[in-house]
Amino acid sequence: MFFTSGAAALVYQVLFAKELTLVFGSTAAAAFTVLATFLGGMAIGSLIGGTVAARVTRPVFV
Structure with a gap:
C-alpha cells in the first residue's frame, strides 16, 4: 500500500x-x-x- 501510494504521488508530481x-x-x-x-x-x-494531536487525549489511537 505504501509503495503504491508513493508511486502514484511520484507519477502525479512528474505530470x-x-x-x-x-x-x-x-x-x-x-x-x-x-x-x-x-x-x-x-x-x-x-x-x-x-493541533489535533494536542487536543486528543490518546493521540496514538487517533
Missing part, C-alpha cells in the same frame, strides 16, 4: 511538473512550483496534525 513547464516555459520554475507546493502542504498538514 504536474511537465504541465507547469508548458505554462511557465521553464523547467526550473515548474520544478520550484511543484516543490514549494509539496513543502507547503507538508507544513499545513503538520500544523493541523499537531
